[in-house]
Amino acid sequence: MSITIDHAGKVALVTGAGAGIGREVARWFAEAGAAVAVNDIRAEHAAAVVNEITAAGGTAIAVVADCRDDDAVDTMVASTIEQLGGLDIAVNNIGMLPPGRGLKPFVEYRGDDWRDITDQNLTVAALCGRAEAEAMQASGGGVILFVTSGETTRPSPYNSIYAAAKAAINHLVTSMAVELGPDEIRVLAMAPGTTLTESVAAAFDEDRVDQIVASTPLRRMVEHDELARLAVFLTSDLARCMTGQFILADAGAFLSRTRPANQI
Numbered sequence: 001m002s003i004t005i006d007h008a009g010k011v012a013l014v015t016g017a018g019a020g021i022g023r024e025v026a027r028w029f030a031e032a033g034a035a036v037a038v039n040d041i042r043a044e045h046a047a048a049v050v051n052e053i054t055a056a057g058g059t060a061i062a063v064v065a066d067c068r069d070d071d072a073v074d075t076m077v078a079s080t081i082e083q084l085g086g087l088d089i090a091v092n093n094i095g096m097l098p099p100g101r102g103l104k105p106f107v108e109y110r111g112d113d114w115r116d117i118t119d120q121n122l123t124v125a126a127l128c129g130r131a132e133a134e135a136m137q138a139s140g141g142g143v144i145l146f147v148t149s150g151e152t153t154r155p156s157p158y159n160s161i162y163a164a165a166k167a168a169i170n171h172l173v174t175s176m177a178v179e180l181g182p183d184e185i186r187v188l189a190m191a192p193g194t195t196l197t198e199s200v201a202a203a204f205d206e207d208r209v210d211q212i213v214a215s216t217p218l219r220r221m222v223e224h225d226e227l228a229r230l231a232v233f234l235t236s237d238l239a240r241c242m243t244g245q246f247i248l249a250d251a252g253a254f255l256s257r258t259r260p261a262n263q264i
């Protein structure tokens, strides 16, 4: 006997899928048979991922939107449903430190830092989750998976706003799961450890990478495809009894020491 995950006939929306983890998640959903709506704020990045998927024989469309905006998010969900025939799975993957809002001591963060960083992490997730949940309530169910962070499981000195915003999503998942469970909507989060996406590679020097690897029990970082496989699994029927929790995928990094001050 073998067990396979087949998302054929399903429609999956992946936000922030023009690069990094989101791009790999979109590719893996297409590989598993789903029709994929590829969201990004950067139109050319979304188009490139769509081309990659269709060239490999999959089905994908671009749904370009800035997910910090309610109307843009509604339009993204509506055009996914209109063009692909429904919405079964949503992976809310957007998250980042906005340009100019880098790592800082807690006492130096001002109101604009708080507003921008929570907008790019917590608010985008909440707005997308709301629009997707409404659509799934109307269609009879679905799965919503948020991408949070391993930084939510331990102190995150000098990155306090990002970690707090991501931790808020882990909690949001519990409330959404209780409210939406009766509508047959499962809500989960997966929390990656450090993954060398283009944006992380640009921010970390070699020493920082070596320190993270050395302090992680599995002595390595997490790979993009490992997160994509987990997303495909968590949103499949194999995981149908799971809702309202976050799943760490961090090579054991949560067991390692808190980042010292000299690693800002």
Ligand SMILES: NC(=O)c1ccc[n+]([C@@H]2O[C@H](COP(=O)([O-])OP(=O)(O)OC[C@H]3O[C@@H](n4cnc5c(N)ncnc54)[C@H](O)[C@@H]3O)[C@@H](O)[C@H]2O)c1
Binding pocket: 015, 016, 017, 018, 019, 020, 021, 022, 039, 040, 041, 042, 045, 065, 066, 067, 068, 093, 094, 095, 096, 120, 124, 147, 148, 149, 150, 151, 191, 192, 193, 194, 195, 196, 197, 198, 199, 200
């Ligand atoms: N890479 C890591 O080490 C790591 C670790 C833990 C958690 N995460 C989380 O995983 C997720 C993906 O991380 P990544 O490193 O792949 O990110 P990334 O920066 O490589 O890609 C994010 C994508 O989101 C898009 N985007 C940003 N703001 C948007 C908006 N408002 N609307 C639409 N699209 C928008 C960007 O254009 C980009 O293509 C994020 O939520 C991040 O916080 C990453």
